[in-house]
Amino acid sequence: MNPTLKNLDMLVIVPYGEKKIRRGDVITFMPPDRDISITHRVVSVDEKGVITLGDNNDFLDEYLLQPEDIWGCVEYAERKNRKIKVYGGTTGRVYAKIIRAIRRIKRTIPKIFKPLRPIYRFFHRSGLLARFVPDKMKPRTIYYEKQNGDELHLLMGKWLVGRIDRKHTNWDIRLPFRLFVNEKELIEFREKFFGIDKINPDS
16 A cells, blocks of 8 residues: 555554445455455445455455455554544545556656667766766765665765665666766775775676
């Protein structure tokens, strides 16, 4: 159900009683073939039963639920001392459609930009655009101590845009920030900082 619900959320579930189950409601139920409860959104309800779908899923759930399978409607999620309203009905249906549309767009973007990869690769390797970055946005590195190993973090302004540790030879830099940094200089800096003798920037 991500991003509607997340792991470790505490759910406030209200039994339906005499109320009708609506399309768009987020319900918690016990599937006929499992011993664990599931929380998904209602996409269809009629005299035959209730069909559900997780907000982060592409396929309908296989089971046809009956009223006795359903514990109730999720009205709130408690997360890090915050109480988050979980919308159902028409609002819930619209919300779920928006989430799925955003997910489809995210899947489509890499396909659209695939023909442009050679151009992108040229600019990020050449470092040409890095010359035009304003001074207050110039990349800077900070040293960050972690329990599982030290890291170098790359910042542009207030944004954390990249990181690297002793185990890796290439920086992990978020799109589109790779276009605005000189990666060769960063690799050389990493080499000096961590004391690595030889690094292949194209590995």
